Structure formats: structure tokens, C-alpha cells
Amino acid sequence: MTSKILMKGNKAIAQAAINAGLECYFGYPITPQNEIGEFMSDEMPKLGRTYISAESELAAVNMLIGAASTGTLSMTSSSSCAIALMQEAISAMATAEIPGVIISVMRAGPGLGNITPSQGDYFQATKGGGNGDYRTIVLAPSTINEAVELTYKTFYLAFKYRNPAMLLADGMLGQMMEPVELKPFDLKIPDSSEWEADGIGEGNNKRPFRKLVSLHMQGNDLILLNEKLQRKYGTIQENEVMYEKYMADDADILITAFGTVARVAKSAVEKARSLGIKAGLFRPITLWPFPSEELKDAAKGKKTILNIELNEGQMMLDAKAAIDGVCPIELLSRLGGAIVKEGEIIEKIKELSSKYTCLKVISDNPSKNESQDSSRGHIKC
Amino acid sequence: MLKEIKKENKLVFSRPKTIQENYDYPFCAGCGHGVVLRLIAEVIDELGIQGKTIAIASVGCSISMEKFYDLDIVGSSHGRAPCVATGVKRAKPDRIVFTYQGDGDAATIGMNETIHTACRGENITTICINNTNFGMTGGQASATSILGQITTTTKKGRDPKKNGYPVKIAEMVALCDGAVYVERTGIFNPQSIIKTKAAIKKAFLNQINGLGFSFVEVLCACPTGWKLSPVKSLEYIQNEISKVHKLGIIKDITNITE
Numbered sequence: 001m002t003s004k005i006l007m008k009g010n011k012a013i014a015q016a017a018i019n020a021g022l023e024c025y026f027g028y029p030i031t032p033q034n035e036i037g038e039f040m041s042d043e044m045p046k047l048g049r050t051y052i053s054a055e056s057e058l059a060a061v062n063m064l065i066g067a068a069s070t071g072t073l074s075m076t077s078s079s080s081c082a083i084a085l086m087q088e089a090i091s092a093m094a095t096a097e098i099p100g101v102i103i104s105v106m107r108a109g110p111g112l113g114n115i116t117p118s119q120g121d122y123f124q125a126t127k128g129g130g131n132g133d134y135r136t137i138v139l140a141p142s143t144i145n146e147a148v149e150l151t152y153k154t155f156y157l158a159f160k161y162r163n164p165a166m167l168l169a170d171g172m173l174g175q176m177m178e179p180v181e182l183k184p185f186d187l188k189i190p191d192s193s194e195w196e197a198d199g200i201g202e203g204n205n206k207r208p209f210r211k212l213v214s215l216h217m218q219g220n221d222l223i224l225l226n227e228k229l230q231r232k233y234g235t236i237q238e239n240e241v242m243y244e245k246y247m248a249d250d251a252d253i254l255i256t257a258f259g260t261v262a263r264v265a266k267s268a269v270e271k272a273r274s275l276g277i278k279a280g281l282f283r284p285i286t287l288w289p290f291p292s293e294e295l296k297d298a299a300k301g302k303k304t305i306l307n308i309e310l311n312e313g314q315m316m317l318d319a320k321a322a323i324d325g326v327c328p329i330e331l332l333s334r335l336g337g338a339i340v341k342e343g344e345i346i347e348k349i350k351e352l353s354s355k356y357t358c359l360k361v362i363s364d365n366p367s368k369n370e371s372q373d374s375s376r377g378h379i380k381c
Numbered sequence: 382m383l384k385e386i387k388k389e390n391k392l393v394f395s396r397p398k399t400i401q402e403n404y405d406y407p408f409c410a411g412c413g414h415g416v417v418l419r420l421i422a423e424v425i426d427e428l429g430i431q432g433k434t435i436a437i438a439s440v441g442c443s444i445s446m447e448k449f450y451d452l453d454i455v456g457s458s459h460g461r462a463p464c465v466a467t468g469v470k471r472a473k474p475d476r477i478v479f480t481y482q483g484d485g486d487a488a489t490i491g492m493n494e495t496i497h498t499a500c501r502g503e504n505i506t507t508i509c510i511n512n513t514n515f516g517m518t519g520g521q522a523s524a525t526s527i528l529g530q531i532t533t534t535t536k537k538g539r540d541p542k543k544n545g546y547p548v549k550i551a552e553m554v555a556l557c558d559g560a561v562y563v564e565r566t567g568i569f570n571p572q573s574i575i576k577t578k579a580a581i582k583k584a585f586l587n588q589i590n591g592l593g594f595s596f597v598e599v600l601c602a603c604p605t606g607w608k609l610s611p612v613k614s615l616e617y618i619q620n621e622i623s624k625v626h627k628l629g630i631i632k633d634i635t636n637i638t639e
Contacts, residue, residue, distance in 0.1 A: 024472055050471040054464070055497035062461035062494075066437070066468020069455040074472065088458050096456060197453040199435040199469075199476035213438060213447050213456030 004179040009144045009169065010035035012180045013103055016151035017075055018043055019185045024050040024074040026063040028082065031115040032171035033105035036077040061086040064100040065093055069212045071196030073155060073189065077103035079171075080121055081112055084129055090164050091130025094229070095214035097195070099158035102136075102166045103151075105174040108337035116337025117172035119259055122314035125168045126288040133226060135233045137165040137240070138287040140258045144180050147173060150285070156187040161236055162195060168287060170310065172260045172339070233289075241294060242285035247273065248298050251280025253352055256295065256319050256329075257308040258284050261340060265308055268345035275346075277353045287315070292322035303356035305329040306348060308340055328356070397422035399431050404449035407442075411611025413568040413601025414442055417510060420578045421481070422450070424585055434477040437466045439491075441483035442516045460491025463498035466505045477588055479506040485515045488550035489524040495554060495596075502559025502593040506584045509550065509596065511565075512603035513622055520606030524548040527625045532606070547625055551598040555632035561593040563632040567600035567623055569615040583635075592635050600626055 007015075014036045017025070025044055027037040037053065044051035050067070054060035060076045067074035078086065083104050093100045104125060108118035125138045137157050141147035151167055158165035197210045216222040244262075247269055248254055257265040262283040272279035282298050282305075284291050299305055304327055307316040313331045320329055332348050334340045396402070399422035408415045425431050436452045438444050440459035447454055457465040462480035470478040480487075487495045487509040495507070514532050515521040522532040522539055525547050529538040539547075555563040562584060566577040577599055584595035600622050602614035609617055 024468065026468065052467070052471065052501075055493060058461060059464040059467075059494055059497065062457060062464035063468035063471070065457065065461075066455060066465035066470075067472040068468070069465075070435075070469055070472045072472035074468065089461070092456070092458055197435060197455050197469075198473055199433050199453050199478075209451050209453050211447055211454045211456075213454065215440075215444055215447065215456060 002181050002183055004181050006177050007144065007180040008035055008175065008177050009147055010105065010174045011039050012144045012182070013147050013151050013167065013169070014039040014043070015182060016148040017101070017155070018047070019182065020152050020155045021073050021185065021189065022049065022075060023072045024063075024067040026052045026054050026060040026067070026074070026076045028054050028057050028060050028078065030079045030082045032107055032174050033077050033079050033103065035174070036103060057082040057085040058089070061089040061100070061102070065089060065098055068093075068098045068100045069096070069196070070198045071192030075101035075103060077105065079105050080107045080109050083121065083124060087129035088131070090128060090136060091132055091134050092214040093164040094130075094134035094136065095132070095225070096212045097162040098164070098212060099162050100164045101154050101158050102164065104166055104168050106168065106170045114337055115171060117170045117260065117310065117339060118337055119170055119261065119310040119314070120335075121168070122287065122309070122311060125166055126290070126318070134229065135163070135236070135288055137161065137163055137236065138168050139166070139242070140168045140285060140287050141173065142259050142262045142283065144173065144176070144178050148180060148182060152185055152187055155189060157240060159190045159192060161232060163232070163236070168259070170259050237289040240286060241289050241291045243291040243294055244281070244283040244285060245298060246281040246283070248280035248282055250278060252278040252303045253280070253306055253349055253356070254299060254302045255279065255281045255306045255308060255345070256284070256315070257281065258287060258315060261308050261310060264340060264342050265345060268342045268349065271342065271346050272349045275350075277349055279349050284315070290318045290322065292318070295319060295322040296324060296326060299323040299326050302327045304352050306332060306352060308332045308345065310334050310338070310340065397426045399425045399451055401449045401451050407445040407448060409605045411602050411604040411614055412442070413512065413599065413603070414445065414510060416568050416574060417508065417577065417599050417601065418446060418450070418481070420574070420581055421479075421508060424578065424582045425452075427582070428585055428589065430477045430585070430589070433475070434479070435469050435473070437462045437469065437478065437480040439480060439482040439486040441485050443481050443483045443486065443510060446481050460486050460489070461494055462486060462491065463494045463503070463505070463507065467498060467501070467503050470503060470505050477585065479508060479585070481508050482510070483516070484509065484511040484513060484525040484550065485523045488548045492524070492548065492550070495550065496557060499554045499557035499560040499594045499596065504588055504591055504593055506588050507594070507596045508581060508584070509598045510601045511550070511598050511626060512601045512606065514603055514606040516603045516606045520603070520608070525550065525626065527622055531608075549626060551596060551626070551631050554596045557594070559594050560596060560632060561635050562587050562595040564630045565598040565600065565626060565628050567618050567628055568602065569600075569618040587635055598626070600628070
């Protein structure tokens with residue numbers, strides 16, 4: 001077992017990327033992820049690997065496209081408004097099936113916002129601001145230890161599926177320090193020799209020349225490409241869903257939360273249990289593919305779901321679609337860099353507990369609770 | 382006698398290996414792209430680097446390169462070809478990497494990337510086709526359109542008070558310390574084509590010798606965009622465009638850095 005060291009989240013992520021075999025890093029400064037670029041500028045040259053401080057995030061992500069096109073482990077890191085600048089390239093990467101890795105350490109928005117922690121970029125990461133029907137694989141750690149593990153996994157999945165993959169952390173995770181066990185990289189990066197455009201074409205080893213492009217003008221090329229991509233996304237959805245359940249099976253109130261918020265929620269669950277309220281947690285680890293089936297199963301028989309996010313319910317839309325009305329779902333949100341505190345969660349759990357434990361509350365005031373109509377069959381006194 | 386006939390049948394002209402055997406020629410009559418793409422293919426063949434070259438495609442008519450080059454090709458978004466090329470070259474430093482861009486790509490939307498790549502002294506080659514308009518989208522004014530030039534967005538001619546002044550991208554690149562060789566040529570008569578090929582060859586050789594960033598801007602005709610006949614277009618390059626975007630070697634420090 002490797003020993004634990006006290007480390008900042010951003011540095012741990014950067015070290016993990018190097019452990020995974022990162023060959024090329026391209027970045028541009030933006031808070032709260034600057035330690036990643038700084039770490040890379042120190043460490044990559046020592047290892048004879050590439051570090052470039054690009055002229056913009058547009059440049060950085062397009063350098064990433066170039067390097068990853070040759071089958072080289074490459075990444076960029078950035079935050080919110082600057083990840084916004086990268087969306088065109090991420091769509092192009094998905095189209096040309098290039099395995100670029102993007103580390104996104106969220107700050108608070110919208111606009112330039114500020115540098116406080118937020119989860120306001122769930123839509124940006126999972127739905128993408130780029131054009132067309134593409135998907136980005138998105139992994140969301142809730143501890144620094146997990147950030148290391150998921151950084152490894154992000155590289156692995158990017159290459160396994162030849163798809164852009166993103167590690168989505170928030171400013172809190174990037175900036176805080178905690179004891180980390182930097183386990184050695186134990187995954188095998190899938191072979192890229194069958195697709196990489198590494199310039200060793202016909203005449204040398206007789207393989208056909210390769211074109212990694214995102215323009216498809218000929219006949220029905222684009223139709224076929226889209227069908228192929230959708231089949232791939234189906235395979236990813238089927239095989240790569242990750243989530244954590246904590247005291248969820250017998251819970252009456254099931255919290256859904258990701259990232260750092262899930263940590264706060266976890267201790268709130270424990271407190272609620274000590275107060276005699278059966279609370280539990282369902283934490284999606286892959287935000288795309290979202291654990292829809294698994295959440296639906298977990299939601300069955302629950303009195304309600306409490307969805308907690310540092311945004312106005314962006315993940316809740318996925319959760320709502322997933323549970324398909326098997327139980328009600330409520331939102332506890334904090335915006336603009338505010339953090340949700342354990343006490344606030346417990347208060348909300350108490351409120352929901354009294355609201356949903358007694359059917360009388362609902363039937364006394366039917367008009368006010370119209371939205372819960374579909375789920376009344378699941379409310380038990 | 383037989384020997385003499387054989388001599389007479391000697392192969393004097395053929396398709397470069399770097400150009401695919403069967404392709405649909407995508408360019409308009411009188412367009413300069415076809416000529417320059419052939420010149421690049423000839424240079425790649427002559428230098429024997431087909432099997433180790435990666436071409437970076439860009440957006441505009443230049444993207445047609447994807448269709449008929451027998452090379453590994455990586456595409457890029459509009460204006461970002463030098464960044465993609467940088468990524469490829471840093472990942473595979475022993476390969477030959479070049480971008481093929483128009484003036485819309487390299488001098489308009491991608492000016493920032495062109496300049497920074499030159500400043501970094503990235504050891505790549507950029508061939509920039511300057512036809513002073515956006516050809517693919519129907520002939521709108523670009524950053525390099527000359528004053529008075531009539532386009533679909535400057536119907537009364539480019540007016541500096543309304544549309545600003547033309548960008549002279551080669552001169553801007555030449556100001557960057559990392560650029561070792563910058564030349565502007567044109568495609569308007571046989572001599573100019575020979576000169577262009579020599580410039581392209583030098584730009585590739587510089588990269589092979591590890592000298593740094595080379596930039597060749599080629600003034601090319603766009604008869605469709607300019608609404609001129611192919612012949613008139615060649616005259617327009619010689620008499621009008623090359624008076625603003627002046628021909629010649631703008632910078633060459635290749636023997637200094639050797």
C-alpha cells in the first residue's frame with residue numbers, strides 16, 4: 001500500500017494524469033485550476049514530456065486534438081467560462097473520435113461569475129455546448145482520492161471508446177487539501193494503433209492513410225457516422241455507468257447529489273439516521289452516462305427524492321427523467337458560489353420527513369400539492 | 382532506332398504519389414488551390430516524406446485537401462490548424478507537419494493562432510492561400526481583401542472608413558522572432574508557379590532541418606468569388622493584389638540559425 005500524503009486536489013489530479021502516462025499537456029491559466037498548469041510546467045519537462053502554455057483555451061483544446069489524434073495521451077484543464085470556449089472543439093473531437101481528456105474545475109457562473117465553488121456546469125459538461133448529437137464521458141469525483149482514481153479512469157475510457165472524456169470537479173475539490181493515497185496507475189490504456197494518424201502511412205507499413213476529420217460532405221456519410229456514434233453511446237451507457245449508494249436501500253428519503261455536495265449529504269444522512277429519519281444517498285459518479293436505470297430502481301418505494309446541487313437543479317432534470325414519476329423529487333439548491341451546509345440539509349430532510357410521512361398534509365391541501373399527484377400512490381403513512 | 386523511340390517515350394509528367402489516384406476535382410475553373418496542392422504534393426514526393434507527413438486541414442475551400450491527398454490528415458476547426466499542427470508535432474517531433482489554410486482561416490479568424498505559433502517558433506510549415514475573400518461561402522470580404530475590392534459584403538468596394546484596412550499576414554508573421562522563413566508568392570504565370578514551388582520546398586526543408594516556423598503565403602485567383610474570368614483573375618493578382626500584398630522573401634534567417 002502506498003502511503004498517504006497531504007495534497008491539494010488540483011495537484012493530485014495533475015500527478016494522477018502524469019502517473020497515467022500523460023505525454024502532452026496544453027493549458028491556459030484560469031482560477032480555480034491554476035495549480036494543474038503550474039504543476040505540469042514543473043513536472044512534464046523533467047520527464048521529457050510536453051507542456052505548452054497556449055495562447056488561449058481555444059488553442060489549448062485544439063493542440064489537444066492534434067496530439068490525441070496521434071494516439072498520444074494528452075489533456076487540457078480549465079474552468080467554466082473557458083471550458084465554454086472549448087465546446088466547438090469538443091464536438092469536433094467527438095465527431096472525429098479523438099480521445100482528448102479535459103479536466104474541468106468549476107467556478108461559479110453565469111458569465112465570468114467568480115472563483116467560488118459551484119456545480120453550475122453540469123449542463124455544459126453532460127449536454128455539451130457544442131453542436132450536434134455528440135456525447136462527452138463525464139466523471140465527477142467527490143474526494144481527492146477519488147479524483148485520482150477517476151483521472152485514471154478518464155484516460156482509460158477516452159481511449160477505450162475514442163471519445164472526449166472529462167473529469168468534472170468543483171473549485172472546492174480543486175483547492176482543498178486532504179490525505180491522498182496516490183495509487184499506481186493500474187489500468188491498461190487501450191491500443192490506438194488501429195486508428196491513430198501518426199504519419200506512418202503507406203509505403204512504410206502499408207496501412208491505409210488515415211483521416212481524422214469532422215467534415216462529412218459525401219453522400220450519406222454523416223448519416224452513417226451519426227448512427228455509428230449513437231451505437232457507441234449506447235454501448236457506453238450500457239457498460240460504464242458508475243454510482244454510489246449509501247444507506248439507500250431502506251431509506252425513506254433518498255438524496256441525489258454529486259461531487260463535493262455528496263460529501264456534505266453523506267454526513268447529513270448519518271445525522272438524520274441518528275435522529276430516527278431513514279435517509280440515504282444516491283451519488284452518480286458518471287454524470288454521462290447517467291445512472292438512469294439504477295436511480296429508478298433505487299427510487300422505487302421511496303417517499304421522496306431530495307436532489308441537492310450547487311446549481312438550479314441541472315442534474316435534477318436527468319434524475320426526474322430517470323425516475324419517471326415513481327416518487328416525488330424536490331430540489332435544494334445554492335447558487336453563485338454558496339455552499340450547502342449539513343445543517344441546511346438536515347432541516348430540509350426534517351421538513352420532507354413530516355411532509356411525506358403523513359398523507360394528511362397532502363390531502364388537506366390538494367391544490368398546493370398538485371405536482372405530486374402522480375406519486376401519491378407511493379406515499380405511505 | 383529502338384533506343385531513340387524509347388527515349389522519346391520517356392515519362393516526363395505524372396500524377397504525384399501524394400495525390401490520390403481517383404478523386405473528384407473540387408475546385409472552380411481558374412482557381413489557384415489545385416495548382417498549389419499539386420506543388421505541395423510534388424515537393425512531398427521529391428523530398429520522399431509521404432510516409433512520414435501529417436497534413437492539417439482547415440476550413441474554407443482549403444478543406445478539399447482532405448479529399449485528394451494520400452497522407453494522414455487531421456482536420457481542424459476554423460482558424461485552429463496551427464494549434465492542431467502544434468499538438469501533432471509535439472506528440473510526434475520526427476514527423477513532417479504542415480497546415481494548408483486560406484486567408485479566412487490563417488489571417489482572419491485564426492490570426493491569433495498564426496501569430497502565436499510563429500512566436501513559439503513551432504517547427505512546422507504553413508502554406509496560406511490568399512485569394513482575398515471567403516471563397517467557399519460565396520465571396521465575402523476577408524481580412525486580406527484589398528481597398529476597393531468588390532465582394533458580396535463590400536459591394537461598392539472595400540472602404541477603409543467602413544471596413545478597415547487589409548491584413549498583411551506575411552509581414553505580421555515576419556515580425557515574430559520564431560518565424561525563420563516568410564515568403565509571399567503568387568500563382569499567375571509559369572514563372573510565378575516555379576517560384577512558388579521553390580518557396581514551398583524551402584519551407585519544408587526548413588522543418589526537416591529543424592529550423593523553426595516557415596510561412597509561405599500564395600496569392601491565388603478566385604474567379605468565382607471575384608466575378609472575373611480566369612484570365613482576368615490572373616491579371617487582377619498581377620496588377621492589383623500584388624501591389625498591396627507585395628511579392629518576395631519577407632524574412633529569411635535560415636542560414637543565421639543553422
